[in-house]
Each structure stands twice: as C-alpha cells, then as structure tokens.
Amino acid sequence: MKLQRLSLLNFKNIEECELLPTEGINCIVGSNGAGKTNVVDAVHYLSMSKSSLPMTDGQCLRHGAPFFMLQGDYTTDGEMGVTVNCSFKKGEGKSLKFCGKEYPRLADHIGVIPVVMVSPSDGALVVEAAEERRRWLNAFISQLDHSYLDATMRYNRLLAERNTLLKQGEMLPPELLEVIDEQLMELGERVAGVRREVLARLAPLVETIYTQIAGERESVELAYRSELNTSPYGEILVRNRQKDMIMGFTTAGPHRDDVVMTIGGYPLRKFGSQGQQKSFLLALKLAQYNLLHERLGERPLLLLDDLFDKLDEERLSRLVELTSGEEYGQVFITDCNRERLISVLKGCNLEFRLFSVEGGEVKTEEV
Ligand SMILES: Nc1ncnc2c1ncn2[C@@H]1O[C@H](COP(=O)(O)OP(=O)(O)OP(=O)(O)O)[C@@H](O)[C@H]1O
Ligand SMILES: [Mg+2]
Numbered sequence: 001m002k003l004q005r006l007s008l009l010n011f012k013n014i015e016e017c018e019l020l021p022t023e024g025i026n027c028i029v030g031s032n033g034a035g036k037t038n039v040v041d042a043v044h045y046l047s048m049s050k051s052s053l054p055m056t057d058g059q060c061l062r063h064g065a066p067f068f069m070l071q072g073d074y075t076t077d078g079e080m081g082v083t084v085n086c087s088f089k090k091g092e093g094k095s096l097k098f099c100g101k102e103y104p105r106l107a108d109h110i111g112v113i114p115v116v117m118v119s120p121s122d123g124a125l126v127v128e129a130a131e132e133r134r135r136w137l138n139a140f141i142s143q144l145d146h147s148y149l150d151a152t153m154r155y156n157r158l159l160a161e162r163n164t165l166l167k168q169g170e171m172l173p174p175e176l177l178e179v180i181d182e183q184l185m186e187l188g189e190r191v192a193g194v195r196r197e198v199l200a201r202l203a204p205l206v207e208t209i210y211t212q213i214a215g216e217r218e219s220v221e222l223a224y225r226s227e228l229n230t231s232p233y234g235e236i237l238v239r240n241r242q243k244d245m246i247m248g249f250t251t252a253g254p255h256r257d258d259v260v261m262t263i264g265g266y267p268l269r270k271f272g273s274q275g276q277q278k279s280f281l282l283a284l285k286l287a288q289y290n291l292l293h294e295r296l297g298e299r300p301l302l303l304l305d306d307l308f309d310k311l312d313e314e315r316l317s318r319l320v321e322l323t324s325g326e327e328y329g330q331v332f333i334t335d336c337n338r339e340r341l342i343s344v345l346k347g348c349n350l351e352f353r354l355f356s357v358e359g360g361e362v363k364t365e366e367v
Contacts, residue, residue, distance in 0.1 A: 001075075001298050001300065002021075002329065002330050003301060004073045005021075006018070007070070008039075008069075011042050011045075011061075012060055012062060013038060013359070013360035014042075014362070017362040021330065021332070024330065024353075025350060027352050028335075029334070029335055029336070029337070030357035030358055031336055031358070032336055034359065036336070036357050039362060041053065043115065043332065045060070046071075047113040049110070053121065057093075067088060068087065068088050069085070069086070070084075070085070072113070082098065084097070084113060110142050114292045114299075114301070115303065118285045118302075118307075120306045120309050123277065126272070127269055134255075140288055143296075148194045151190045155184070155188060159253070161180060162181075162184060163250055165177060166244050166247075166248050170245075172245065184233075184250075184253070185237060188228065195224055195226070199223070205290055206220065207219065209283040209286045210279060210280060213315055213319050220262065220264075221260075221261070225257060225258040228254060233253065236252050236253065261284075275311060278309065279315060282319060286322070286323070299328065299329030304323070305334050308335050316344055317347060321348050354366075
C-alpha cells in the first residue's frame with residue numbers, strides 16, 4: 001500500500017496541510033511539539049479509524065475548530081487507486097468513507113489499509129500490565145482477521161454479563177451460569193486459539209529480526225501465556241466456579257492472558273536495557289509487519305515515530321537499511337534532529353523525501 005496524497009484539516013495542531021509522499025522513505029523533521037507525531041497519527045487514523053494515542057476523537061479536533069477532516073489517496077500493491085475519508089464533527093460523531101462509500105460499521109475498515117506504527121509510547125508494552133499487551137495483540141490481529149475482532153467483542157460482552165451475575169453470589173441459579181459458560185467457553189477457545197496461532201508464527205520472526213537489528217549479541221523470545229494453553233476453557237470455568245462466585249468475577253480466561261517477552265532467558269522488563277527494549281519492540285513491530293504482509297498480500301504502511309529515541313548509531317543504521325529493503329514498502333520516519341536523520345540515510349545511500357513541520361505547518365524540503 002502506498003499513500004500518494006494526505007490532506008488534513010483541523011487535525012490537532014494542524015490547521016490545513018497537503019502532503020505528497022514518495023513511495024519509499026519519507027522523513028518528517030521539526031522541533032519538539034511541532035506536529036510531527038500528529039502527521040503520522042493522521043496516517044494511523046485513516047487506517048485504524050482512531051488515534052494511535054489514548055485520545056478521543058474530540059481531543060483530536062484542533063482547539064476551537066468545529067470539525068476535522070482527513071483524506072488519504074492510496075495505490076494498493078495491485079496498482080488500484082483508493083481513497084479513504086474520515087471526518088469528525090462535534091455533536092455528530094465520526095464518518096468513514098472508502099472510495100466515497102460510507103462503511104456500515106467502522107470495524108469493517110480495519111485491515112483495508114494495513115499499518116504498523118512504532119512510537120515511543122510502545123514502551124508501555126514492555127513495562128505496563130498485561131492489559132496493554134492484550135490491547136496491542138487485539139488491535140494487531142483485528143487487521144488480520146475480522147471474525148477475531150467480532151469474537152473478542154462478543155467475549156467481552158458475555159464476560160461482563162457473567163460478572164454481573166456472579167455478583168449475586170449464593171442467589172445465582174446455577175443453570176443460568178451454565179448457559180453463559182457454554183457460550184463463553186466457545187468464544188474464549190476461539191480467541192485464545194487465534195492468539196496462539198498468531199504468536200507462534202510471530203515469535204520466530206521477532207527472534208530473527210531482533211538479531212538483524214542488534215547483531216549477534218543477545219537472543220530474545222516471545223511467547224503466549226494462557227491458562228488455556230494447558231486446559232480447555234470449559235474445564236477451567238468449572239474448576240473456578242466456586243471461587244468466581246466468592247470473588248464476584250471471572251477469575252480465569254483469555255481476559256487474563258499475557259505475552260511474555262524475554263532477553264537471554266530473563267524478563268525483558270526487568271533485565272533489558274532501554275536500547276534493548278526498544279530494539280525488541282522494533283523487532284516485534286517489524287515481525288507484525290511481515291505477518292500482515294504475508295496474510296493480507298499487501299505491504300502495510302510503516303510509521304516510525306521518533307526513530308532515534310534510545311537507539312545507538314549502529315542499530316539505527318541496521319534498522320534503516322532493513323526497512324529500506326525488498327520486504328518493506330512505504331516508510332514514514334519522524335525525528336527532531338534533521339541533520340542526524342539526513343546523515344544516517346545518506347550514510348546508507350538511501351533516497352528519501354523530506355518534510356519539515358513547524359507550529360503545525362508542513363513544508364516539502366529540497367535535499
Ligand atoms: N486538539 C489539539 N488542538 C490543537 N493543538 C493540539 C491538539 N492536540 C495536540 N496539540 C498540539 O500538538 C503539539 C504536539 O504535536 P506532536 O505531538 O505532533 O509534536 P512532535 O513534533 O511530534 O513533537 P516531539 O518531537 O516532542 O515528539 C503540541 O503543541 C500540542 O499542544
Ligand atoms: Mg512526537
């Protein structure tokens with residue numbers, strides 16, 4: 001997938017801008033707070049119908065503006081031209097159109113314009129609680145498999161229902177719980193099954209790409225942790241029924257799963273340096289990229305926000321070289337140090353297009 005033209009109106013600090021990216025590497029430079037992340041976030045928005053940051057649609061509206069509008073014109077890897085429009089108006093909500101046609105459900109759009117974003121906030125994937133990793137996994141698999149998104153939504157609704165029932169404690173008729181468990185079990189198995197399969201495919205990719213970025217220094221591992229790996233969910237639910245009734249919520253299931261990340265056999269969170277954690281996250285995201293490409297038959301857009309954050313020159317050059325290779329398509333890189341970014345790209349003999357952002361104004365630069 002190649003983004004040929006991006007236009008923004010009233011999106012965060014950008015009043016109006018139009019960008020004509022190249023099909024290869026695009027660099028966006030500017031000082032802190034200039035609006036670089038906002039530009040790549042708009043690209044993310046057009047793919048995922050939401051910001052990559054924990055911001056509501058209303059918060060993405062430029063202060064004081066009544067609406068925002070985003071448009072992306074793309075060509076697919078099969079050379080087809082497509083357009084995505086997204087607009088949000090206070091009081092009216094969001095509308096998303098593909099080639100002029102409104103989607104019945106926003107979720108239908110996920111995966112149509114595949115995207116992978118690497119950003120400094122990914123650190124949360126390593127240091128925060130399991131919920132963060134499940135959120136990432138859900139968003140990622142949703143681009144691959146719409147029925148998965150559907151299953152997780154239904155699972156969550158049913159889980160909430162079950163938890164409400166469990167609050168009744170002793171008063172709860174056991175038949176009612178059995179009816180819910182029957183459905184929950186099926187959905188839970190499906191969710192865990194897809195996660196297991198995807199992570200099993202992702203893990204060796206992460207290991208290989210990590211070595212490509214870090215050199216032969218250290219080895220890393222990625223694994224799926226779930227009680228459902230060892231017992232069927234139906235059995236787990238029965239086993240925990242008494243405990244769940246006492247606690248007043250469902251104590252076990254895919255909603256407690258985790259993705260385990262290790263370096264040299266030890267937890268990455270505790271024993272990985274900041275640069276190693278960043279390299280791991282990059283490997284994870286690039287592995288995700290490869291899997292999306294493999295399954296969708298379309299190269300995702302790759303957004304590398306604040307690329308230089310915590311990486312040494314050596315890893316950086318390896319990464320830039322890697323992402324400019326055959327397997328990758330269009331790339332967007334942001335950095336606040338223009339000279340540094342240009343020197344790394346020129347050092348790798350790579351061609352690129354340069355955009356500068358200042359106070360929400362985007363300009364194309366000659367290099
Ligand atoms: N809804 C909004 N309306 C107006 N301005 C906004 C809105 N949301 C964010 N901003 C402004 O956007 C700017 C941040 O832009 P952005 O995060 O893109 O900066 P950046 O160039 O990536 O900076 P850094 O190098 O620090 O990452 C801030 O000045 C912030 O106040
Ligand atoms: Mg930024």
